[in-house]
Amino acid sequence: MLVACLPAQAQWKWRDGRGQVQYSDLPPPSGTPAKDILQRPLSAAPVVVQPAASAASAPAAAASASDPALEAKRKQAEQEEAAKRRADEARVAQQKAQNCERARTYMRSLDSGQRIARTNAQGEREILDDAARAREVEQTRQAMVTECR
Structure with a gap:
């Protein structure tokens, strides 16, 4: 206690x-x-301001004199943070790969020349005309540039 x-x-x-x-x-x-x-x-004595040359050695002395339990706890926290960061990066990479594959599949559909229909705001199906298809091709290309790196 x-x-x-x-x-x-x-x-x-x-x-x-x-x-x-x-x-x-x-x-x-x-x-x-x-x-x-x-x-x-x-336990601390009044702080004496030291020149800059010896100030650089002060953190090293403090680290070597610190409690081993604190060091172990700090090291574990750093490892957990690194593991969390790696997991987040892996999740983002997986999401980008899925988005890339989706964009490539849609681009193949656009390039095939088949009719593409989508549902508008009123819930009605509408077929893409040439101008809408060109816009979709451009948007899909931009998506592929950002997601397929």
Whole structure:
């Protein structure tokens, strides 16, 4: 039970440049005036602004000193996010492939010269004339360009 309470003790609270209060488990950005730091973790000493050269090594030191359980949790979350992204990309790719196949089939119908009928807004069947067929051919070509890559 005590372990669950410890992370709450390691919170920073400061006022940013726009005057909004920020909360984080990481210290505020360098350059934040000491008067704007409203709360420090109990174990934290006052933040000393370091030159830019040593500031680059600070994240590496913080990462190596962090809790292994937190690192494992973060890594698992990243893996889950990557898996979700791959699943979404696969779903989009499958949808594009289906749309491409549909467009190709319709283009074959348009190119075959057979009569094509569609239902209008009143529910009546109407046969495509030459101008409507040309518009459909152009729209289908555009669909094939976007979906059949």
